[in-house]
Amino acid sequence: MPDNFFPDHPDQLPGRDAILSMSGLEFMQKVLANELPMAPIAGGLNYGLHSVKLDEIVFRGAPGFNHMNPSGAIHGGWYGTLLDSAMACAVMTRVPKGSVYTTLEYKVNIIRSIPSGMLVDCIGTVEHAGRSTGVATGKIVGVEDGKLYATGSTTCIIMTPK
Structure with a gap:
């Protein structure tokens, strides 16, 4: 594995050459296997x-x-960041080797408040992936109760750097 992967150094992220050397699916699989670091925001x-x-x-x-926000509810930014991560990374599973992606826009619909400490899954699913754009949807669901807490949608741009 090239030196610029830094899998044992959580304070360092892989360099551009490392990212471009694999498909987005391979990249995400390496993150899951702890061969590449998770995004620091997580x-x-x-x-x-x-x-x-x-x-x-x-x-x-x-x-x-x-x-939490000042009123004691989970801040909407938590929902948004989690949904952006899942939806955009779902699109990343379709990004070919030598290309990159980024979120162009996303939308969040908060359906109900998540109680503090409640374990949730955020599922991102690709609806379309072409040469230059990817579209995905997402949902936040309680692990224990199965209730739907939020939904989202995103459009990502897929680019091949020169």
């Missing part, structure tokens, strides 16, 4: 990668006190 928001397959990513996490 640690601060208390979620992690739970499963990876073509067209579907699942993150699992539980919001806590540090994720």
Whole structure:
């Protein structure tokens, strides 16, 4: 494995050459296998990668006190970040070797409040992946109760750097 992967150094992320050397699906599989580091934001928001397959990513996490707004509810940014991660990473499973992607826009619909400490799954599913765009949907579901807490949709751009 090239030196720029830094799998044993969680404070360092893989370099551009390393990212471009594999498909997005391979990249996500390496993150799941702890061969590549998780995105640093996941640690601060208390979620992690739970499963990876073509067209579907699942993150699992539980919001806590540090994720509340001043009124005591889980901040909408927690829902949004979790959904953005799952939906965009689902699109990443379709990104070919030598290409990259980024979120162009996303939308979140909060259906009900997630109680602090409740374990949830966030499932991102690809609806379309072409040469230049990917579209995905997402949902946040309680692990124990199976209730739907939020939904989302995203459009990502897929690019081949020169």
